[in-house]
Amino acid sequence: MNRHQTRIGWWQGFLLATILFLLSSVGRTLAADSKPADSPPAAKFTITMSNWQQYQQYMDDGTKALFRGDHFFQLPPEVQINVGPTIPIALPKVYREATEKYSSQVQLKEVSPGVYQPVPYVAGMPFPNPFAGSNDPLIVGQKIYWNTYYRAQPHTDYAPNCTDIVDQYGNMTRTADTNIVFSVMQHEAEPGYPLTDPNNGGYYRTFYGEQVAPEQGKYSTSMSITPQDPLAAEELYAYVPSLRRSLRLTQAARCAPLFGSDFTFDDEFPPTMPQLFDIKYVKTMKFLFLIHQNIHAYDTCGGTTQVSTEWNYAAGPHRINFPKPDAGDWELRDTYVLDFKRKPQFQRGYCYGDRQMYVDRDTYFPLAFDIWDTAGKLYKAIEIFNLPLPVPGQPGDEILTLGIAYGFAANFLDEHGTIFTGRQPICLDHECDSRGFSNIDRYALPDGLMKIMQ
Numbered sequence: 001m002n003r004h005q006t007r008i009g010w011w012q013g014f015l016l017a018t019i020l021f022l023l024s025s026v027g028r029t030l031a032a033d034s035k036p037a038d039s040p041p042a043a044k045f046t047i048t049m050s051n052w053q054q055y056q057q058y059m060d061d062g063t064k065a066l067f068r069g070d071h072f073f074q075l076p077p078e079v080q081i082n083v084g085p086t087i088p089i090a091l092p093k094v095y096r097e098a099t100e101k102y103s104s105q106v107q108l109k110e111v112s113p114g115v116y117q118p119v120p121y122v123a124g125m126p127f128p129n130p131f132a133g134s135n136d137p138l139i140v141g142q143k144i145y146w147n148t149y150y151r152a153q154p155h156t157d158y159a160p161n162c163t164d165i166v167d168q169y170g171n172m173t174r175t176a177d178t179n180i181v182f183s184v185m186q187h188e189a190e191p192g193y194p195l196t197d198p199n200n201g202g203y204y205r206t207f208y209g210e211q212v213a214p215e216q217g218k219y220s221t222s223m224s225i226t227p228q229d230p231l232a233a234e235e236l237y238a239y240v241p242s243l244r245r246s247l248r249l250t251q252a253a254r255c256a257p258l259f260g261s262d263f264t265f266d267d268e269f270p271p272t273m274p275q276l277f278d279i280k281y282v283k284t285m286k287f288l289f290l291i292h293q294n295i296h297a298y299d300t301c302g303g304t305t306q307v308s309t310e311w312n313y314a315a316g317p318h319r320i321n322f323p324k325p326d327a328g329d330w331e332l333r334d335t336y337v338l339d340f341k342r343k344p345q346f347q348r349g350y351c352y353g354d355r356q357m358y359v360d361r362d363t364y365f366p367l368a369f370d371i372w373d374t375a376g377k378l379y380k381a382i383e384i385f386n387l388p389l390p391v392p393g394q395p396g397d398e399i400l401t402l403g404i405a406y407g408f409a410a411n412f413l414d415e416h417g418t419i420f421t422g423r424q425p426i427c428l429d430h431e432c433d434s435r436g437f438s439n440i441d442r443y444a445l446p447d448g449l450m451k452i453m454q
Contacts, residue, residue, distance in 0.1 A: 041055070041332075043084075043085050044082075044083065044084055044085070045083050046080060046081065046082050046083070047080070047081040047083065047288075048079065048080055048081075049067070049075070049077055049078075049079060052067045053067075055288065057285075058285070058286050058287060058288040058332055059287075059288055060287070060356070060358055060368050060370050060381070061356075061370045061378060061381070062368065062369075062370050062378070062380070062381020062382075062383070062410060063288070063381065063383075065378055065381065065412065066320075066322070066381070066410065069318070071378055071412035072168075072318060072412050072413075072415045073318060073319065073320050073410045073412060073417065074318055074319070075313070075319075075322055076313050076319060076322075078313075079313065079322065080324075080325050081288070081325070081330050082325045082329050082330065083288065083329060083330045083331065083332065084329030084330070084331065085331070086331040086332055086333060086334075087292055087331065088362060089291075089360075089362045089363050089388050089398060089400070090362070090397075090398070091125075091152060091362075091363075092152050092189070092190075092391050092394055092397040092398070092399055093191075093394055093397055094189045094190060094191050094394065095123075095124055095125070095152040095189040095190075096124070097124075097189075098122070098123040098124030098189035099124030099125040099128055099189075100124070101122075101123075101124065102121075102122040102123055102124050103124060103125060103126060103127065103128050105120060105122070106118045106119070106120065106121055106126045106127065107119055108127070108139065108142055108143060108146075111231070112275070114275075114278070114343065115231065115274070115275040116139075116142045116146075116274075117146075117230065117231065118146045118150075121146075121150065121187065122187065122195065123150075123187045123188065123189045123195055124150075124189050125147050125150065125151075125364070126143070126146050126147060126150055127143035127144075127146065127147055130143035130144050130147065130281075130336075137280040137281045137282070138278075138279075138280055138281075140281035141279045141280040141281035141338050141339070142274075142279055144281060144336050144338055144359060144364075145270055145274060145279050145338060147364045148269075148270050148357075148359050148364045148365075148366060149230065149270060150187060151363065151364040151365060152189065152363065152364075152399055153182070153184055153399070153401070154182070154184065154190060154391075154399060154401060154428045154429050155183070155184050155188055155190045155193045155197075155429050155438070156181065156182070156183055156184075156427070156428065156429055156432045156437055156438040157181070157182040157183075157401045157402065157403040157426075157428055158179070158180065158181045158182075158403055158426060158427045158428075158432050158435070158437040159180055159401075159403030159404045159422040159423065159424075159426040160177065160178070160179055160180070160212075160422070160423050160424075160425075160426075161176075161177070161178045161179070161180045161209070161403075161420060161421065161422050161423070162174060162176070162177050162178075162301030162302075162307075162420070162421045162423065163175050163176045163178070163261070163418065163419070163420050164301075164307055164315075164321075164418070164419045164420075164421075165261060165416065165417075165418055165419075166315045166319075166320055166321075166416055166417045166418075166419065167416050168415040168416050169317060170315060170316040170317035170318065170319060171305075172305050172306050172307075172315045172419075173304070173305065174301070174303075174304040174305070175261075176211050176213070176214075176217060177211070177212050177213040177214075177301075178209045178210060178211050178212065179209070179210045179212055180207075180208070180209050180402075180403055180422065181206075181207075181208040181209075181437050181443045181444075182205070182206070182207055182208075182401075182402060182403060183205065183206045183208070183438075183440060183443060183444035184204070184205050185197040185199070185200035185201075185203055185204065185205065185206070185440060185444060186200050186203070186204045186228055187204065190391075190429060191391070191392070191393040191394050191429075192392075192393055192429065192430060193429070197440060199440045199441060199445075200228070200440070201444075201445050202227060202228050203225050203226065203227055203228060203444070203445070204226045204227065204228050204230070205225075205226040206223065206224070206225045206226070206443070206444040206445070207222075207223065207224045207225075208221070208222075208223050208443045208444065208448075209221065209222050209223075210239075210452065218241070219239070219241035219452055219453055220238075220239065220240065220241055221238065221239035221449060221452055222236075222237070222238050222239075223236075223237040223238075223239075223446065223448075223449060224236050224237075224265075225237075225444075225445075225446070226272065230272075230274070231273070231274070231275050233251050233272075233273060234272060235248070235446070236248070236249035236250075236251070236265070237249065237446055237449060239449040239452050241452070241453060244453060245450075246446065246449035246450060254266040255350065255351035255352075261409075261418045262380065262409040262410075262411040262414070262416060262417055262418040263409055263418060264351065266351070266352070267369070267371075267380075267382065267409070269357070269366035269369070269384070270338075270340075270357060270366060271340055271355075276342060276343060276346045277340045277341060277342060277343065278339075278340075278341045278342075278343055279338060279339070279340055280338065280339045281336065281337075281338060281339075282337040282338060282339050282356065283336075283337050284334065284335065284336055284337075284361070285334075285335055285337060286332040286333070286334065286335070287332065287333050287334075287335035287358055287360075287367065287368075288330055288331075288332060288333075289330060289331060289333050289335075289358075289360075289367050289368070289383075289385075290323055290327065290328055290329075290330045290331075290385040290386075291331060291333060291360065291367070291385070291386050291387070291388075291400075292328055292329070292331065292387055292388070293323070293327055293328040293385050293386060293387040293406065294311070294326065294327050294328045294387075295387060295424075296311075297311040297312075297323070297326075297327045297328070297406065298404050298406065298421065298422065298423045298424050299423065299424055300423065301421045301423055302421075307321050307419055307421060310324075310326065311323065311324055311326060311327045312324055312327065315417075315419070320408055320410050320417040320419070321408060321419050322408075323385060323406070327385075328387075333360050333361070333362070333367070334360075334361040334362070335358050335359060335360055335361060335367065336358075336359040336361055337356055337357070337358055337359075338356065338357045338359065339354065339355075339356050340354070340355050340356070340357065341353075341354055347374075350374075351373075351374075352371055352372065352373065352374070352379065353372050353373050353374035353375065353376060354371075354372045354376075355369055355370060355371040355372065356369070356370045357369055360400075363399075363400050365386070365400040366384070367383070367384060367386075368381070368382060368383045368384065369381070369382040373413065377413060378412055378413075379411070379412060379413050380409055380410065380411050380412065380413075381409070381410045381412070382407065382408070382409045382410075383407050383408060384402075384405050384406075384407040385405065385406045385407055386400050386401075386404075386405050386406075387400075387404070388400055389401060389404065389426075389428060391428070391429075392428055392429045392430055392431050393429070393430070399428075401428070402422070403422050403426055403428075404422040404423070404424070404426045405420075405422045406419075406420070406421050406422070407419075407420060408420070
């Protein structure tokens with residue numbers, strides 16, 4: 001550990017930038033599933049307050065609660081969702097080739113009682129058909145989990161990010177503007193990159209978030225690093241500009257709110273440290289979601305007290321921001337639903353009783369979470385609206401990223417919410433070279449924190 005890094009139990013302040021990592025950590029299946037999804041309605045239709053119940057079988061519990069308005073937050077009476085044809089998203093060519101080359105070697109191994117891991121894993125999707133060999137919900141759930149963990153993702157993914165908080169009275173405040181960088185250093189299937197970055201430092205993936213505004217928080221930075229061993233705990237760091245040093249954080253506060261927001265360290269997509277959870281496949285469904293958002297919805301974050309109302313319904317009393325029709329047509333996506341429960345021996349003192357994750361079947365990109373507390377009450381709904389971006393160096397290929405994304409966490413029990421917007425200008429892979437964001441030593445390893453303010 002760097003001599004400037006010391007261990008503390010908790011650091012509030014600027015760690016809100018880590019929400020994008022928490023919505024991370026981890027594309028179209030190559031074989032048909034044994035569980036067909038529901039038959040869809042007409043190719044194009046519109047959902048409003050007067051007819052939403054006709055389509056509720058395609059919604060997660062959080063969205064249904066927003067329509068009903070019986071869990072603090074509710075959608076505005078004029079809400080309108082235009083649903084269009086489902087647009088397939090194919091796996092990038094290099095990722096698909098890696099899947100075809102290596103997946104036949106991979107087995108789901110029980111490395112300790114109730115703990116599973118894909119072995120040996122090299123690159124690509126470890127389990128192209130998660131139903132092959134077994135329909136046991138535990139085994140299928142584990143395979144889908146690992147496909148999500150090792151989904152197609154860029155070597156470097158950068159986007160400026162804005163975070164806004166809505167309180168119980170409907171007041172909205174911009175809390176941070178942050179430069180977000182995701183780096184993948186091992187198991188890579190990206191054009192122009194080796195399978196393993198020689199400077200990886202023993203890590204698989206890194207989230208880096210440096211605050212650039214407001215001025216009083218400038219240079220405050222958080223970093224979360226996922227080791228090569230997927231069953232090891234992440235390393236969590238923070239850079240404190242007033243001290244000009246970085247701090248190593250403990251794992252003790254995974255359930256604590258980050259800077260008063262509605263995200264915690266454990267709100268990860270998918271949750272890391274899978275050895276702590278019973279992960280089960282629930283079903284395959286047609287899931288209503290916005291995954292081809294209008295690119296111009298990411299042109300601006302709006303003002304300091306409201307996100308852009310050109311693309312979103314405004315926040316207010318009992319209202320959280322929600323995409324307007326101009327933000328894009330929604331789709332009925334073939335989606336896997338996974339259930340996560342802490343194993344009994346790890347449940348004591350844990351913040352959640354149950355949660356379900358909705359995973360796009362084409363891309364294995366996590367779309368949404370429904371979370372319940374230990375008493376079985378609906379606690380949070382987390383949604384990540386997105387759009388596919390062109391893969392640099394691979395004409396025709398597209399990929400979903402966490403850098404440029406828009407979404408929210410509606411905290412029904414505590415009566416407030418958080419909205420995040422990853423906006424333009426972005427860069428992926430070698431597009432980031434000239435801007436410096438693909439520098440692993442600077443943006444993906446702990447020592448890079450000591451280069452801030454230099």
